[in-house]
Amino acid sequence: MEKTDYTTIQNVILDAGPIIHLEEIDSLYLLTDFERLIIPDAVWREVEYHSPSVFKYRDINFEKANVVFDEDILSVCKLFCLDTGELEAITLCSQYPDSILLTDDASARLVAKTLGIRAHGTIGILLRAIRRKQFTPHETMRKLKEIPLKSTLFIRRSLLHEIIEEVKREYGLI
């Protein structure tokens, strides 16, 4: 598989999860590090319903996109019981080559992997923020700790603890 240069990612296709979860921990602006933030129609509606404040940030330019359905992708998504938003997000990835998908849904990530689409989630964005100098390691650790308190993202506590320990190790904070 061809390697993607992640420092020059231009198109990011968003599922609702990362948008909502990043907003819940006041970190939505981390998304401004990407060139284009593309949201499929169904996801747009979902976010508008659950977190209408998301679209009030003037510095973050989300683009709404219509999806042209593909029968093959549709059947794989149905097999994994993905909802409309995830289905549209995955389909949209096929319309934007070299894009990455941001989703916190484990099944959606599995489907993405099956289809050769690169997918990452809220945790990835928070960790990437250190490398991209948007956050210090301490800031990222603070945000990770806020997840169970402020966010609806479900992640096992022990796994979160492991990630925090990994950040400490990586950045010599132990």
Added chain:
Amino acid sequence: MENIMTNLETLVRETHKSETEVMALALQTELRQLTRELILGRYLRGEISRGEAIEAVGIDWVELAEKQRDAVMEDLAWAMKK
């Protein structure tokens, strides 16, 4: 603490249970969750087999833990990339 008290009051009001009953339920739920965490953690560290983990917490939790760990590891590799 204030949040906890508000939540407790809401639960007492909404469920028509006494404060003691709600507290007992909360403790029971938390203990179950902590036990599950402990077992899944032991499985992911290779201290117990997959079969033992499934027997203890069920296949759904084991699969969720595996998927979540894989996803997080991928995110870590991506994010830490120099």
